[in-house]
Amino acid sequence: MNIQDFFELSSGKWFSHRTSHHLAFKQSEDGKSDIAIEMLPPDHPEVVKLCQQYEIDPNAATCGARVTWNGTMEWDEEKHSGSTVLVPVPDADNPNEGKLLREMGYAEKTPVAGRYIMGSDKALTLITEYETMSSEERLWFASPNLRMRVSTLKRFGGFSMASFTSEIRMGGVQPSERAMEAFNQA
Amino acid sequence: MNIQDFFELSSGKWFSHRTSHHLAFKQSEDGKSDIAIEMLPPDHPEVVKLCQQYEIDPNAATCGARVTWNGTMEWDEEKHSGSTVLVPVPDADNPNEGKLLREMGYAEKTPVAGRYIMGSDKALTLITEYETMSSEERLWFASPNLRMRVSTLKRFGGFSMASFTSEIRMGGVQPSERAMEAFNQA
Numbered sequence: 001m002n003i004q005d006f007f008e009l010s011s012g013k014w015f016s017h018r019t020s021h022h023l024a025f026k027q028s029e030d031g032k033s034d035i036a037i038e039m040l041p042p043d044h045p046e047v048v049k050l051c052q053q054y055e056i057d058p059n060a061a062t063c064g065a066r067v068t069w070n071g072t073m074e075w076d077e078e079k080h081s082g083s084t085v086l087v088p089v090p091d092a093d094n095p096n097e098g099k100l101l102r103e104m105g106y107a108e109k110t111p112v113a114g115r116y117i118m119g120s121d122k123a124l125t126l127i128t129e130y131e132t133m134s135s136e137e138r139l140w141f142a143s144p145n146l147r148m149r150v151s152t153l154k155r156f157g158g159f160s161m162a163s164f165t166s167e168i169r170m171g172g173v174q175p176s177e178r179a180m181e182a183f184n185q186a
Numbered sequence: 187m188n189i190q191d192f193f194e195l196s197s198g199k200w201f202s203h204r205t206s207h208h209l210a211f212k213q214s215e216d217g218k219s220d221i222a223i224e225m226l227p228p229d230h231p232e233v234v235k236l237c238q239q240y241e242i243d244p245n246a247a248t249c250g251a252r253v254t255w256n257g258t259m260e261w262d263e264e265k266h267s268g269s270t271v272l273v274p275v276p277d278a279d280n281p282n283e284g285k286l287l288r289e290m291g292y293a294e295k296t297p298v299a300g301r302y303i304m305g306s307d308k309a310l311t312l313i314t315e316y317e318t319m320s321s322e323e324r325l326w327f328a329s330p331n332l333r334m335r336v337s338t339l340k341r342f343g344g345f346s347m348a349s350f351t352s353e354i355r356m357g358g359v360q361p362s363e364r365a366m367e368a369f370n371q372a
Contacts, residue, residue: 019205019214021352023332028205030214121307142338146209146345150336152328159332164350166207 001122002095003088004063005182009141010037013170016071020163033071033080035167040064046085050101054111060089061101088116100126122183132156144183145169187308188281189274190249191368195327196223199356202257206349219257219266221353226250232271236287240297246275247287274302286312308369318342330369331355 001009018031040047040063047064051057068083090098100114114128123140137151149165169175175183187195204217226233226249233250237243254269276284286300300314309326323337335351355361361369 015212017207017212017214019207019350021203021205021350023352023354026201026203026218028203028216032212119307121305142345142348146338146348148336148338148348150334150350152332152334159328162328162332162334162350162352164205164207164336164348166209166348168209 001118001182001185003090003098003116003118003124005179006118006122006124006139007037007039007063007065007088009144009175009179009182010065010147011039011179012037012175014147014167015170016069016165016167018163018165020161022161023159029074031071031073031080033069034170035070036068038066038068040066040085047087050085050087050103051089053104054099054101054113056089056099056101061087062090062095063088100128133160141183144175144180187304187368187371189276189284189302189304189310191365192304192308192310192325193223193225193249193251193274195330195361195365195368196251196333197225197365198223198361200333200353201356202255202351202353204349204351206347208347209345216260217257217266219255220356221256222254224252224254226252226271233273236271236273236289237275239290240285240287240299242275242285242287247273248276248281249274286314319346327369330361330366 064087070081087101117125147167153161250273256267273287303311333353339347
C-alpha cells in the first residue's frame with residue numbers, strides 16, 4: 001500500500017472516537033467527531049497553494065486530502081470543528097517516506113512539515129516535531145471500514161499523552177473499488 | 187528483540203490504564219489496574235505444568251511469565267483481580283512465531299492456545315481464536331517505561347470492540363540491564 005492508496009482508503013465519512021490518556025494525571029478524556037476526508041488531485045489549487053507556502057515544487061506532490069471535522073470533547077462542552085488540507089511529498093529516493101505538509105492551524109505561527117513513513121505492514125506513521133513537543137502517530141486499517149490510530153505526545157522529552165482513536169466508516173457509503181484493492185493487496 | 191527479551195522488558199510493576207471502545211454503542215469504558223509481571227525460567231514447575239496441560243513437551247518452552255492484576259472497571263464497582271501464567275512455545279522452524287499457552291481463566295472450559303508473532307519492528311502480536319470470537323492484540327514499548335497495547339475483538343466475524351491500554355512502569359524500579367539492551371538493540 002502506498003501513501004495515495006492510504007489516502008484513498010481513508011476517503012469518506014467516519015465516526016471518530018478518540019480517548020486521550022493524560023499520563024501524569026492517570027486520567028482519560030473522550031472526544032467524538034464526525035470526520036469527512038476528501039481526496040484532492042495533485043493539481044488542485046489548494047494542493048498547489050500549500051506546496052508554495054512550504055516553498056516546495058507542486059510537481060513533487062502526489063495527492064492531497066481535505067479533512068473536515070465536527071465534534072465535541074468531554075472536558076469542555078464547546079463544539080470543535082474545523083478543516084485542514086494534507087499533502088504528502090515523497091522523498092526523491094524513496095516514495096514510502098517523505099514530508100507531510102499541513103495547512104497551518106490557528107495555534108501555529110509557522111508552517112510545520114511532518115514526516116510520513118508508509119510501512120510495509122500497511123501502517124502509516126506520522127512524526128511531527130514542534131518547538132517544545134513532538135508527536136508520533138500510527139494509523140492503520142483493521143478493515144476497510146475500521147481505521148485506528150495511536151499517537152503519543154512528548155513534551156520536553158518526556159511522554160505526556162497517549163491517545164487512541166477508533167474510526168468507523170459511516171453507514172451506507174462503501175469504500176471505492178480502488179481503496180478495497182489497496183486494502184486487499186499483499 | 188525476541189520473545190524472551192519482550193517478556194524481560196515487560197517484567198516489573200505497571201500502572202495499566204485501559205479504555206475499551208464498544209463500537210456498536212459508540213461508548214467507551216475505562217479500567218485501571220496495577221499489574222505485576224514476573225519472569226519464570228523454562229524449568230519452573232508452573233511452566234512445566236502448563237505445557238503438560240496443553241500436551242506440549244516442556245523442553246520446547248523458552249520462558250514463562252506470571253501476570254498478576256488488581257484493578258477496577260468503570261461500569262461496575264467490583265474489584266477485578268487475578269493472575270495467570272503465560273508460556274510462549276516457539277515454532278520449530280521460526281522462533282519469532284509460536285503458540286502462547288495461558289492458564290485457563292474461569293470463563294474457559296478448555297485450554298485455548300493463542301499464536302504470537304514477534305515482529306521485526308519489536309511489536310508483539312497475539313492472536314486468539316475462541317469458539318464465537320477472536321481477538322488480536324498488538325503490544326509495543328514506546329520507551330522502556332511506557333508499554334502500549336491495542337486489541338480488537340471480533341464476534342461472529344464482525345468487530346465489536348477496540349481497546350487501548352497505556353502502561354506506565356511504576357516509580358522507583360528501573361528495567362533490568364538486559365531489558366534495556368533489548369529495547370535499545372537495532
